[in-house]
Amino acid sequence: MKHLLSTHDLDVPTVAAIMNVADHMSEINARSVPKVPALLGRTVASVFFEDSTRTRVSFETAAKRLSADTMSFSASTSSVNKGESIRDTIETLSAIGVDAFVVRHASSGVPVSVTEWTDASVVNAGDGWHQHPTQALLDAYTITRELGTGNTLAGVRVAIVGDIKHSRVARSNIDLFARLGARVTLVAPGMLLPAGLAGPGITVTDALDDVLPDVEVLYMLRVQRERMDAGLLPVGGEYSARFGLDERRARMLSGDAIVMHPGPMNRGIEMVMDPAELPGSRILAQVRNGVSVRMAVLFRLLGDGQLGA
Amino acid sequence: MKHLLSTHDLDVPTVAAIMNVADHMSEINARSVPKVPALLGRTVASVFFEDSTRTRVSFETAAKRLSADTMSFSASTSSVNKGESIRDTIETLSAIGVDAFVVRHASSGVPVSVTEWTDASVVNAGDGWHQHPTQALLDAYTITRELGTGNTLAGVRVAIVGDIKHSRVARSNIDLFARLGARVTLVAPGMLLPAGLAGPGITVTDALDDVLPDVEVLYMLRVQRERMDAGLLPVGGEYSARFGLDERRARMLSGDAIVMHPGPMNRGIEMVMDPAELPGSRILAQVRNGVSVRMAVLFRLLGDGQLGA
Amino acid sequence: MKHLLSTHDLDVPTVAAIMNVADHMSEINARSVPKVPALLGRTVASVFFEDSTRTRVSFETAAKRLSADTMSFSASTSSVNKGESIRDTIETLSAIGVDAFVVRHASSGVPVSVTEWTDASVVNAGDGWHQHPTQALLDAYTITRELGTGNTLAGVRVAIVGDIKHSRVARSNIDLFARLGARVTLVAPGMLLPAGLAGPGITVTDALDDVLPDVEVLYMLRVQRERMDAGLLPVGGEYSARFGLDERRARMLSGDAIVMHPGPMNRGIEMVMDPAELPGSRILAQVRNGVSVRMAVLFRLLGDGQLGA
Known part of the structure; x- marks a missing residue:
C-alpha cells in the first residue's frame, strides 16, 4: 500500500490488518510515554487547502507518536492558483524532503493528482464531496x-x-x-x-x-x-x-x-x-480512535513493519 | 496542585516552592543544552482564543525544555461559538491526548469552565480582566x-x-x-x-x-x-x-x-x-524569568518530582 | 562568522568551505534517518515579517535535521510598528532563548539592525530589494x-x-x-x-x-x-x-x-x-540543495565543528 486515497483502495483483509495494528497503537497511546520510534527520520507534511484544525492535529499527533517529524502547510484555495501551483507546492515540499503528504482540498480528486507529482505517499484527508x-x-x-x-x-x-x-x-x-x-x-x-x-x-x-x-x-x-x-x-x-x-x-x-x-x-x-x-x-471515542487508526495507516504506508517498542 | 487558575490558588509556601524550582530551571536554561527529560511523553496544548504570540512562545519553550510535546490551537473568539463550542474544542483535544491546557480567552472564567470539560491540568494564561x-x-x-x-x-x-x-x-x-x-x-x-x-x-x-x-x-x-x-x-x-x-x-x-x-x-x-x-x-529579565517560572509551574502540575538531569 | 547578512560577508574561501560542508549535509539528507545531533539544544527562530512558506520551511527543515529546536514568528508589517517594535520582538524572543534568528522583511537593512538588538546570530532570509x-x-x-x-x-x-x-x-x-x-x-x-x-x-x-x-x-x-x-x-x-x-x-x-x-x-x-x-x-535540485546549504550555514554559525554522526 503506497497511498490511501479512497475507501475503494481498502479490501476487507487490509481493513482487518489496519484494525489489528490500531489496537496495538491504542495500547501505546495508553502508556505514560505514548511514543515509539517506528517512523524516526520520516517526515509527514500536512498540506491543507481547506481549514480543519482537528483533522490536522489528529494526523500530526499520530505522526509524532511514531517519532516522525511533521511539517504543516496551510493555504486558502484563493491564494494558490488552481492546478499548476498546487503542483509546484507539492514538488517543492517533496524536494525539501517529505515522506508522506496528508492532503485536504475543497476539490475532489486533488489527492489523486498529488500522487503524480511526488514519490512520497499520499493520504487523502478529505477532498470535496468525494472521500475521507x-x-x-x-x-x-x-x-x-x-x-x-x-x-x-x-x-x-x-x-x-x-x-x-x-x-x-x-x-x-x-x-x-x-x-x-x-x-x-x-x-x-x-x-x-x-x-x-x-x-x-x-x-x-x-x-x-x-x-x-x-x-x-x-x-x-x-x-x-x-x-x-x-x-x-x-x-x-x-x-x-x-x-x-x-x-x-x-x-x-x-x-x-x-x-x-x-x-x-x-x-x-x-x-x-x-x-x-x-x-x-x-463521539469522543471516535476522536481517540482517530489517532490510533491514523498511526496504523501511517505505519502501514511508511514503516518497515517494526514498531521499535 | 492540579490547575493554576488564579493567584488565589497559591498560598505563600506554594509560591516559595515554585520560586525554588524556578531557580533550578534558570540553571538549566543557562546550560549549553537547556533541556531535561522531566515531562517526556506529556503533551501541553496552548489554546488561545485571544492572540498573544509572546505568552504562547514562552509557555511552549518552557514545555519543550522539559521535553514535553506541544500542540497549538488558535481561534478568534468570533469564529468559535461561545460556551458550547469551546467545550467541544477542549473535549476533542483532550481525547486526542493532552495533559495540560494553557488557555487564554477574552472572557473571565473560561479557564475555570475548561476544568469541567477535561481531566487534564489547566493553566490560565490570561482571562479577560480577571487573572494572569x-x-x-x-x-x-x-x-x-x-x-x-x-x-x-x-x-x-x-x-x-x-x-x-x-x-x-x-x-x-x-x-x-x-x-x-x-x-x-x-x-x-x-x-x-x-x-x-x-x-x-x-x-x-x-x-x-x-x-x-x-x-x-x-x-x-x-x-x-x-x-x-x-x-x-x-x-x-x-x-x-x-x-x-x-x-x-x-x-x-x-x-x-x-x-x-x-x-x-x-x-x-x-x-x-x-x-x-x-x-x-x-523588562527583559521578566521575559527570561517567565520561561523558568512556567517550567516550574508545568513541572509542578505534570511532573513526578524528578527532573531527570 | 557570527552572522550571514549579505553575500559581501562571504569571501571565496568561505564559500568553498560552506560548499564542502553542504556536500556532507547532502549525504546526511540521503540517509534513511536524515538527522545529526550537531545543534542539539540550540534554538533557531524564523522571524518573517513578509510571508514565504517555502523559505521558512527550508530553514526549519535544515535546523531540525541538525537537531536544533525551531520557533516560528510571523507578522505582517502592518501589524507591527516599524523600527522600535521589531526591536521589542527581537529582544523578547532573544530573552526567551534564541541562538539564531532567520529574518525576512520587506525593508532593506532590517537584518543588520537586528544584530544590534541581540547576541544571537542573524541570517538574512531576504530583505527588500537588497540581499538573500x-x-x-x-x-x-x-x-x-x-x-x-x-x-x-x-x-x-x-x-x-x-x-x-x-x-x-x-x-x-x-x-x-x-x-x-x-x-x-x-x-x-x-x-x-x-x-x-x-x-x-x-x-x-x-x-x-x-x-x-x-x-x-x-x-x-x-x-x-x-x-x-x-x-x-x-x-x-x-x-x-x-x-x-x-x-x-x-x-x-x-x-x-x-x-x-x-x-x-x-x-x-x-x-x-x-x-x-x-x-x-x-529547479527542484535548487530546492533540494537549499536544505543542505542552509544546514551548512547554520552549522557554521552555531556549531562547534562536530557534526556528531
Whole structure:
C-alpha cells in the first residue's frame, strides 16, 4: 500500500490488518510515554487547502507518536492558483524532503493528482464531496470495538442521517460499512440523496423516527451551514425538526445503541440536545480512535513493519 | 496542585516552592543544552482564543525544555461559538491526548469552565480582566531575585501605574504582591480604579510624581489602545502626561529602583522614553524569568518530582 | 562568522568551505534517518515579517535535521510598528532563548539592525530589494555540482533574466557568481537595470534570443505581479514576449544548458512553458540543495565543528 486515497483502495483483509495494528497503537497511546520510534527520520507534511484544525492535529499527533517529524502547510484555495501551483507546492515540499503528504482540498480528486507529482505517499484527508478514508476507517473501528464484533460489521444495523449528498464522510462510510457487511439505512429527503448509492445492504428513507428503535448505530452527519444559506438544505429549524437529534428521539433509541458524529457538531442544528446527556454517545471515542487508526495507516504506508517498542 | 487558575490558588509556601524550582530551571536554561527529560511523553496544548504570540512562545519553550510535546490551537473568539463550542474544542483535544491546557480567552472564567470539560491540568494564561497568574509569579520572582529578598516581598515598596481597572496583570499582581508582604501603591485616577482593591499594605493615589522617589519597584501597566478609542481611558497625550514614564520621571527614581512592564510596550503612551536608556529596566529579565517560572509551574502540575538531569 | 547578512560577508574561501560542508549535509539528507545531533539544544527562530512558506520551511527543515529546536514568528508589517517594535520582538524572543534568528522583511537593512538588538546570530532570509545570501549560496552550489566545476564558477556563462532592478535574488547572485569567476549576462531592458552593477565579467543586453545559444546556465527571475499592476514592469503579455521562457526559446538552448528559477514560478509570465517539459530544469535540485546549504550555514554559525554522526 503506497497511498490511501479512497475507501475503494481498502479490501476487507487490509481493513482487518489496519484494525489489528490500531489496537496495538491504542495500547501505546495508553502508556505514560505514548511514543515509539517506528517512523524516526520520516517526515509527514500536512498540506491543507481547506481549514480543519482537528483533522490536522489528529494526523500530526499520530505522526509524532511514531517519532516522525511533521511539517504543516496551510493555504486558502484563493491564494494558490488552481492546478499548476498546487503542483509546484507539492514538488517543492517533496524536494525539501517529505515522506508522506496528508492532503485536504475543497476539490475532489486533488489527492489523486498529488500522487503524480511526488514519490512520497499520499493520504487523502478529505477532498470535496468525494472521500475521507481515514474517517471511514476510524468510524468502522469504533463500531467494531464498541459492539465487540471483531473486525467485521456483519449484520450491524447503522443509520446515517442528514445531508448525504454533500458529505464525503457519508460517501466513505457507506462504501466501507457496506463492504464490511453492515446493513446501512440512509435517512435523508430525496434532494439530499445522490444517485448511485444503492447496493446490497443499503436502504433509504426520509422518516428518521421509524428508524430509531431498530438501529445499533446512529450516525449523525455534520451540516455545512453555508449550504443552508445557499438554499441547498432546508433552513435550520426545518432541518432540525426532520433530521436533528433531540431528547425525544434519543429516548426512542434502544438502550445499547451508540451515537456517532464526525465533528465538529452544530449544536441546535443536527445536534439539538446536549451530547453530554447522551449515554450512547461515542463521539469522543471516535476522536481517540482517530489517532490510533491514523498511526496504523501511517505505519502501514511508511514503516518497515517494526514498531521499535 | 492540579490547575493554576488564579493567584488565589497559591498560598505563600506554594509560591516559595515554585520560586525554588524556578531557580533550578534558570540553571538549566543557562546550560549549553537547556533541556531535561522531566515531562517526556506529556503533551501541553496552548489554546488561545485571544492572540498573544509572546505568552504562547514562552509557555511552549518552557514545555519543550522539559521535553514535553506541544500542540497549538488558535481561534478568534468570533469564529468559535461561545460556551458550547469551546467545550467541544477542549473535549476533542483532550481525547486526542493532552495533559495540560494553557488557555487564554477574552472572557473571565473560561479557564475555570475548561476544568469541567477535561481531566487534564489547566493553566490560565490570561482571562479577560480577571487573572494572569503566571505573570504574577514571574513578576514576584523577578523582584525577589533582583532585590535579593529571598522568597518574600516583605516591606518592598512597589508602585503599579496605569489602567488598573481593565488589567488582569494588575489584579493578579496586587493580590500576590500583597500576600507576599509588599507595600503596594496603585497610581491611577479614580475612574481607572475598581472598587474592592483596598487591603492591608495597599494605598491609592493619582499623583505619580509624588510616588516615584520612594519606590523600589515601578511597575508600568500596558495600555490597551482600543480602550482609549472607546473613551474608557484619557486619550494618548493626556494619559502619557499623567501616567507615562518619560526621562524627567525616570530621573526622579532612586538609583537602585527597578522598572518593570509586562510587555508588549506601547512606546509613546505608557513608555514615553526609550527603555534602553533606563538602567533600572528589568523588562527583559521578566521575559527570561517567565520561561523558568512556567517550567516550574508545568513541572509542578505534570511532573513526578524528578527532573531527570 | 557570527552572522550571514549579505553575500559581501562571504569571501571565496568561505564559500568553498560552506560548499564542502553542504556536500556532507547532502549525504546526511540521503540517509534513511536524515538527522545529526550537531545543534542539539540550540534554538533557531524564523522571524518573517513578509510571508514565504517555502523559505521558512527550508530553514526549519535544515535546523531540525541538525537537531536544533525551531520557533516560528510571523507578522505582517502592518501589524507591527516599524523600527522600535521589531526591536521589542527581537529582544523578547532573544530573552526567551534564541541562538539564531532567520529574518525576512520587506525593508532593506532590517537584518543588520537586528544584530544590534541581540547576541544571537542573524541570517538574512531576504530583505527588500537588497540581499538573500543563502539563495545565492544554494544557486552557486547547484551550478557547481551540476556542471562539475568544483567550488568555482570560473568561466561559466550565466544569463540572469528579467526584473533585475527589484530583485534581491539577482543582486545577491550577480555579486557572488561574479566573484566566483562566472561570466554573467544580465538580460533586461534599461528600465529594469539598476545602475552600479557593472563590473568585471558582467555584461548587459535586452535581447534574450541572442544570449540563449551560448549560455550554460539560464537563470529566470521571478516577477512580482504587483509591480506590473503598479506600472513598474511591462504588463504580462509584453513581459512574457520579451523575457519569458517558452518552447521556442527552450529549443534555442544548447543541449546541456541548465535552467534555474528561485521559485515560486509564475506560470504564463516568466515561465510560459511547463517546466516539466524542460530537460535542463534544475529547479527542484535548487530546492533540494537549499536544505543542505542552509544546514551548512547554520552549522557554521552555531556549531562547534562536530557534526556528531
